Amino acid sequence: MISMYKTQEIKALQNSFSDISEAFVSLIYISRLLGQDNRLVLHGGGNTSLKSRMNDIFGKDIDVLHMKASGKDLSDIGPNGFVALDLNTLQHLRDISDISDDHLDKALRRSKLDPDSAEPSVETLLHAFVSYPFITHTHAEAILMISNCVGGQSILQDILGKNVxxxxxxxxxxxxxxxxxxLLKHYPYVxxxxxxxxxxxxxxxxxxTAYERMIYYVSQAERYIEEKIKQYDKIQTERFCSGKDDIQRCLSVIRGICSIAEAPGRYHRWILELRQSELLLSIASSKSADFFCRTGVLTPDHVIRTKNQFVYIDAIPQSDHELKEYIREAVSTYQITYLQYVDACSEKEKIQLSKTDTIPRVFLIRGVGLIALGNTSMAAQIAADIAERTLILKEKALCLGEYQPLNRFHVYHMEFWQLQQKKIRDTHHLLLQGQVAVVTGAAGAIGYGIAEQLLAAGAVVALCDVDEQRLSHVYARLSEYYNPKSIACFCFNICDVDAVCSAFHSICLKFGGIDIVVPNAGLAHVNKLESLDTMQFSKVIDVNMLGTFHTIKASIPIFKRQNTGGNIVIISSKNVFDPGASFGAYSASKAGAHQIGKIAALELAEIGVRVNMINPDAVFGDKTISSKLWDEIGPDRMKSRGLDPDNLQTYYWQRNLLKMPIYGKDVGNAVVFFASNQTPTTGATLPVDGGGPGAFPR
Ligand SMILES: [Zn+2]
Known part of the structure; x- marks a missing residue:
């Protein structure tokens, strides 16, 4: 590890942050350098600070601690990633003997110069008490590897020397x-x-100097480890990888078993993140895999993300029934052990555990790799990143001797420490959080509107379409407003059943499963029956009816494996009840798809899957996401009515009862309504058309 500090870079940064002091810019610069190296800092771990002077809100010049905000990522931190704190207020705490979590939290918040600023790091007090102007802190991997080994303390002391x-x-x-x-009072040279x-x-x-000291000391630890690795005779483990089907089976079964029923038909669901690097697959096949999973985190900061122990699954039974039993047993054993740990460690007041608290966050499976669970796609990725590094480092640390983790009382304290829990508290639990939605025809105006409303309601969304270019355009636009990690694109033709099954398989590998399926892809053709070509008729039937059938069919095995119900919301059409002349192929295909929906409602109720239909009419897009369907058929539809194509949108809006335009997001809102199980409804049709007596469902 070498210093990446470059004077010219710090000068460039000073130009972009011209309104803050040079010292503060240099803090931002070294913070980014530390944050950009995964060997030093992972996901919000680590923190930095600067002591300086500035005016408080009354204009008084006071001593200030610029402290990294809790949970902020150092890698791209800017001035707003730090909180300005009144240093003298914090230093009053130097002489008190004890403080409750609640009072410490209040004291930290009271010291903020701007009460609206973010919460400061949980390690703020050390930064406040130690008088040096610049302080850096990391959970450097090399230091953790040695410090988690028997005899690690004296080894580190020898390696790092007397100034540490x-x-x-x-x-x-x-x-x-x-x-x-x-320590610094007694050993001021440290x-x-x-x-x-x-x-x-x-x-x-x-x-x-603060930054380069970090690099220097961590490098010393790295050098020691490299020497040990050279002397170590590593046992090679055969890498074993299961077939794709087994991997998907494991994901769906784990997702189902770890979901928690909150009310009839409603579940707390998880987004899953799969990791399958060569190294992980080899670790999962090794003799030490179970030991690595049971021996605890490398640093207690990780426990809120991954929990202290992971579940190890050593085999994948052949049948779904056996697999479910096997994983259920493993999860149940994990939960019993977890409750025993909480019971043994909580001395005074008992912690009120929610049902989700006992659910494992990380699985290591022989032949599959690592699977992490999170309330959101971001939480799942953070857990996966941390767990992956933990397993790799534990394997690497075999050369250092016996692994000796932190005792569980300390881990417990950190896990349930109020200030740590604040980092993961779910203050904005959204209606569809943890749910995976699949939208076909996502590159069109309605598809975009549906995807947008599903994302806004907290779901992760698989955007599916046959048009790759339009799909990437929709992805780019949605990514401007929503976390790109919650969106994924899948390009395939829904007329090809194998392509649909393969795409659903890929969606499961990406997010862990499927909960909401929205068959929306559609095609239209304007022609009277007399002149309608059979090929053209079949093409419309293939996309609108057969495509809906394929989409529903591919989802059923996944719903069954998860065993947590689900929703299918078919985007039908007002034409089902109120067809139009010259629109035979479209109206017939939509009526067929609608009927398939009703059959699906009959057949899937027993597994808790609800199937409902939405009948929109005349949904137009905007300039950036136009309606492909209307682009193609709009002028012909107007001509067939003997009207001016330029008045297309006004004509359609004026013909509904409410005289209102209909947008893709209106259809999206109807999808969210059904997908969130707000009423016990299946087999129903909801018009989103501004009202049309001829199209009233009947
Ligand atoms: Zn720390």
């Missing part, structure tokens, strides 16, 4: 801050502290 204090684990917060303060099983802090009078 290597101390046993102390709980973060007031205890750690007071310990650091006392410029870094390593806390066993936790990480390293470096101190300096300037940013460059």
């Amino acid at each position: 204090c290597v101390i046993p684990y102390v709980s973060s917060g007031l205890s750690l801050a007071q310990t650091a303060l006392n 410029d870094a502290i390593v806390i066993m099983h936790h990480g390293i802090f470096t101190f300096a009078n300037d940013a460059q």
Whole structure:
């Protein structure tokens, strides 16, 4: 590991942040350097600070601590990623003997110069008590590997030298801050502290030195490990990978078993993240796999993301029934062990656990790899990133001797520490959070509107369409407003049943399963029966009716494996009840698809899958996402009525009862209504057409 500090880069950064001090810019610069190296910092881990002076809201010049905000990512941090705190207020806490979580939280919030700013890092007090202007802190991998081994403390002390204090684990917060303060009183020459099983802090009078001390000390640890690896005779493990079907079966079954029924028909569901690197597959096949899963996190900061232990599955039974039983048993054993741990560690007040608290967040499966669970796609990815590094480092650390994790009481304290829990508290639980939606015909105006409303309601969305170019355009536009990790594109033709099954398989690999299916892809053709070509008729039937059938059929095995119900919402048409002349192929195909929906409602009720239809009429797009269907048939439809094609949209809006335009997002709202199981309804039809007596469902 070498220093990446470059004076010219810091000068360039000063130009972009001209309204803040040079010292603050240098803090931002070194924070980014640390955050951009995964060996030092993963997902919001690590923190940095600067002490300086600035005016408070009354214009008084005071001592200030610029502290990294809790959970913020260092890699792209800017001035707003730091919170300005009144240093003197924080330093009052130096002499108190104890403080409750609640009071500490209040004290931290009270010290904020701007009450509206983000919450400061949980390690703020150490930064406040140690008087050096610049402080950096990371959970560097090399330091963690050695500190989690038997004898790690003396090894680290030898490697790092006398200017570093290597101390046993102390709980973060007031205890750690007071310990650091006392150490520096007795050993004023110390410029870094390593806390066993936790990480390293470096101190300096300037940013460059604080950063380069971090690089230097971590490099010393890396060098020691490299030497040990050279001497270690590693046992090669055969990498074993199951077939694609087994992988998808595992994902769907895990997703189903870990879902929690909250009310009849409603579940707390998870987004899954699959990792299958060569190294992970080899670890999952190794003799130590189970041991790695049981031995706990590398640093307790990770426990809120991955929990302390992972579930190891050593085999994949052949039948779905046996697989479900096998995984159910493993999850149940995990939950019993977890409850015992919580019981044993909670001394005074008992923690009120929710049902989701006992659910494992990480599975390691022989032949499959790693599967992580999260309330959102982001949470699943963070858990997967941390768990993947944890397993790889534990395997690498075999050369260092016996693994010795932090004791579970300390892990428990960190897991349920109020300030840590705040980082993951779900304050904006959305209606469809944790659900995976599939929208076909997603590149059109209605598809876009549906995808947008599903994302707004918290679902992750698989955008499916045959038109790759339009699909990537829709993806780009949605990504401007929603987390790109919650959106994925799948390009295929719904007329090809194998292509549909293969795409559904890929969607399961991407997000873990499927909960909401929206057959929306459609095609239209304007012609009287007399002159309608059989090929053209068949083409419309293929997309609108056969495509709907394929989409529903491909979803059924997945719904069955998950066993948590689901929703199919078919985008039908007002033409089903109110057909138009010269529109025979379209009206017949939509009526067929509608009827398939009713049959599906009859057949799938027993597995809790609801099937409903939406009948929109005259949905036009805008300039960026136009309606492909109307682009193609609009002028012909107007001509067939003897009307001016330029008045297309006005004509359609004026003919409904409410005289209202209909947008894709209106259809999207109707999809969200059905998908969120707000009423016990299946087999129903909801018009989204502004009202038309001829199209009233009957
Ligand atoms: Zn830390």
